[in-house]
Structures are given as structure tokens and as C-alpha cells.
Amino acid sequence: MGYQPNWAIIPQNMNIIVQGLLITLQISALSLLISIPIGVLAGLGRISRNRFISGLAALYVEFIRGVPLLVLLIWIFFVMGRFLRLGSYWSAVIGLAVFSGAFIAEVVRAGIQSIPKGQMEAARSSGMTYNQAMRLVILPQAMRKVLPPLASQFIILLKDSSLVSTVSVVDLTLVGKNLVATTFRSLEIWTFIALLYFAVTFILSQAVRFLERKYHVVE
Amino acid sequence: MISIENVHKSFGDLLVLQDVTVKVPKSKVYGIIGPSGAGKSTLIRVINGLEPVDSGNVWVNGLSVHDPKTDVNKIRQNIGFVFQSFNLYPHLTAEDNVSIAPIHVKKMNKKEAKEKAKGLLADFGLGDKAQSYPNQLSGGQQQRVAIARALAMEPAVMLFDEPTSALDPEMIQEVLDAIRRLAYSGMTMVIVTHEMGFAREICDAVVFMDGAKIVEVAPPEEFFTNPTTARAKDFLSKVLHTS
Numbered sequence A: 001m002g003y004q005p006n007w008a009i010i011p012q013n014m015n016i017i018v019q020g021l022l023i024t025l026q027i028s029a030l031s032l033l034i035s036i037p038i039g040v041l042a043g044l045g046r047i048s049r050n051r052f053i054s055g056l057a058a059l060y061v062e063f064i065r066g067v068p069l070l071v072l073l074i075w076i077f078f079v080m081g082r083f084l085r086l087g088s089y090w091s092a093v094i095g096l097a098v099f100s101g102a103f104i105a106e107v108v109r110a111g112i113q114s115i116p117k118g119q120m121e122a123a124r125s126s127g128m129t130y131n132q133a134m135r136l137v138i139l140p141q142a143m144r145k146v147l148p149p150l151a152s153q154f155i156i157l158l159k160d161s162s163l164v165s166t167v168s169v170v171d172l173t174l175v176g177k178n179l180v181a182t183t184f185r186s187l188e189i190w191t192f193i194a195l196l197y198f199a200v201t202f203i204l205s206q207a208v209r210f211l212e213r214k215y216h217v218v219e
Numbered sequence B: 001m002i003s004i005e006n007v008h009k010s011f012g013d014l015l016v017l018q019d020v021t022v023k024v025p026k027s028k029v030y031g032i033i034g035p036s037g038a039g040k041s042t043l044i045r046v047i048n049g050l051e052p053v054d055s056g057n058v059w060v061n062g063l064s065v066h067d068p069k070t071d072v073n074k075i076r077q078n079i080g081f082v083f084q085s086f087n088l089y090p091h092l093t094a095e096d097n098v099s100i101a102p103i104h105v106k107k108m109n110k111k112e113a114k115e116k117a118k119g120l121l122a123d124f125g126l127g128d129k130a131q132s133y134p135n136q137l138s139g140g141q142q143q144r145v146a147i148a149r150a151l152a153m154e155p156a157v158m159l160f161d162e163p164t165s166a167l168d169p170e171m172i173q174e175v176l177d178a179i180r181r182l183a184y185s186g187m188t189m190v191i192v193t194h195e196m197g198f199a200r201e202i203c204d205a206v207v208f209m210d211g212a213k214i215v216e217v218a219p220p221e222e223f224f225t226n227p228t229t230a231r232a233k234d235f236l237s238k239v240l241h242t243s
């Protein structure tokens, strides 16, 4: 006698699964939203002529790249979260945002550095300050180049967000764990959850392709 | 109007400007010519502070450009700069390229600035191109937009660094025409150029540079017919016989 799958378990628990999915989407979107300003600031900081600022930004980026996301999430939840009474949801959002911000910083830095130096020179020649030139001339061009990698970052974030289940955020992954614990139907549940992650990231990666074509910057 | 005084400048070990001194009076047009690598671009970029100097100073309209106490952004509003490679902002229309500095630097009213930009573009034969993006324009059109962009700040001085060197031959004339009109309007200008005929026609003086130094400054007729230095003779015999 082999294992008899019972797929009915999926529709029976659809409500709770959809809720988990929504939490996953929400947490990813929210942390992306927070990580964009962090990333832009850190990216600008990296290229700052002020040694202190560029050093600080480099430290942040290097530190985050050297620490596993899981450890970062646990640390924020147990250490920072305790002191600041953040709760698991906001600990997770902040952890993901800080993590993703470091990657966005590098994308933004590369985007800015890909803009020809004549652009900054033209802007400064017309009397703009460094900050005005950045805001009005360099960043608008850099952000167009950065948009597709930013969208890819969202996909990565969405997958990475499954780790928030370890700090007891009831995301799609934790919903899966909980359902398996009560129903013992791991095959059906994990198969469906994997497919669900795939479906969402697949749709998003198609959207990224579309963006890449649309925002293909003509030099 | 422009006074360059004892400017020295090196890039690492490479001496690029060696004790350069020259004055450009108001409403005069000075052409800088000389072989590639002579330091012409560096000199013109030193005038608006795009390149810092090692020693010496530049005065524009009585204001010191390389004094750390002066607000260089303020001085630059008075100095238009036109680049060899145009450097238009690719994400903005021609009109916005021209109006962006007046709006954000001079705090000019947006509508007014755009009207003015349209007028300037029309002056340079680009009345129908106000809404075009740079990549929709030919090289000659882009350079004319760049000239309009520089003029939009109503500068007292215009600087050109080889404004026609990146252009296809058939577009050179339209840009030279635009620069000629400016010269005759009484604008104070410094132009780095390889267009010898043009320099001879519109310049009040020719500054000949070679090996990081100003070798000769003379009225164009004198310079082109009877250069005093051997290096200028040598340079002229090369450029005048190849073109």
C-alpha cells in the first residue's frame, strides 16, 4: 500500500493559505518599500566624497553582505525587537528591509556610476549644486537603469521572506508548517506551497521582463 | 572680463598647464588652438572651475573662481559651457534641457522659463524640436540645443570646447553659424577649435598652446599669415596643408 494523496486538504484550508500568501506579499512589498530609500541613501553614501559618509555606507553594505539573513532576522527579533518592542511582524519587515537595502545600495551605486561623467559636468557648469545635479540629472537617469534590477530584488525578497517564519510571522511558509503539523499531509501541502511561490515569482519575473523592455534607456 | 593668472596644473606627474596667463577683455572672442594634448580643454575647464588648479587663479567678472571662499555655483551661473560631446540630459526634452537650470538655479517661474526656452530654441532654428528628446535629434541639432541651454542662464561669458569636433561634416556649418551669431552679438567668448578658417574669421585673438604652455597670443590675421614662433609655424603648416 503506497501513500494515498488527499488533495482535498488544499481547498479545505484555502482561506488560511491565502492569508499566509497575503502576509508574504505584504511583508515583501513593505520591506522593499522601506529598503528603497535606505538603498538610495546608502548608494549615494558609497560614492560620497566625504570619507566618513562613504566609510559608513561601505560598512553597512559589507556587514549585511557578510551576515546570513536568518541570523540577521533572529538578531533583530530577539535583541533589537525586545528593546524596542517591535513584535515579530515589524522585526521581520525591518530585518528584510535592512538586508535588501544593502543590495539595492550596490545596484544604485552601479547605476549612478554608469551615467557618463559629462552629465554631472554639464549640470555643475550650469550652476547646479552637487545635490541638485544628483536629484535632477543623475538619479532620474540612474533610476531608470536601476528599475529592472530593483524588480528582480523584489522577487529575491519574496523568496527570502520565507525565513521570517522562524521569527513566528505567520507567512505562507509558517502556514505550511502549521498545516503539516496538524494534518500530517506534508506532500500535498509543501507541493502546493512551492507551486504557489513559483506562480507568484513567475508572474513577477514576466513583469520584470516587460519593465526591462519598456525602460530600456536609449543612450 | 576673464583673467587667467599664473595657472599651474598637473595630473599626477603630467604637467598640463605651466604658468598660463591670459586676459580676455569684455565682448572679445578668443580662440584657443594647438595640437592634441596641449592642455586646451584643461585650460577652458579651469575657467569655470570644472578642473581645480594647483596654483594661480582665474577671475571672471571680478570674481575669483579658485578661491575656496567663493561660491563657485554662483560664478558658474555667469559662465555658459558648451562641450564637444553636447552632454544634453537624455531624460529631458529639448525644452526641459534648456529650462531646467533657470528653474532650479535661478528659481525662475516654471512657465516663464519654458516660454523662454522655446524662444531660444526657435532662435537657433529648433522651434519645432522643443518637445523632442536628445536621441531624436541630429548631432548638429543637439549641439544647438546645448548652446541654447547655456544661454538660458544669461551668462556674461561663453566657453566652447571643440563644439564641432564630434559632428558629421555636413552639420558643422549650422553650429558654426550659431556661434558666429553669438560672437557678433557682443558675447565674451573663449573657443577651443580646430576650425582654422572659422577662428580666423570670428576671433579677436588667437591663443596658441603647445606642451602645457601658451606659446603665442596674436590677432588672427597676424597669427595665420605670420606666426612668430617656430612651433606655431610648424603647427600651422601641418593643419593648413592637411585640411
Ligand SMILES: Nc1ncnc2c1ncn2[C@@H]1O[C@H](COP(=O)(O)OP(=O)(O)O)[C@@H](O)[C@H]1O
Binding pocket: B011, B014, B016, B034, B035, B036, B037, B038, B039, B040, B041, B042, B043
Ligand atoms: N582627468 C585627467 N586625468 C589625467 N590626465 C588627463 C586628464 N585630463 C587630461 N589629461 C591629460 O592632460 C593632457 C592635456 O589634456 P587636454 O587638456 O585634454 O588637451 P587638449 O584639449 O589640448 O587635447 C593630455 O595629455 C591628457 O591626456
Ligand SMILES: [Mg+2]
Binding pocket: B040, B041, B042, B162
Ligand atoms: Mg581637448
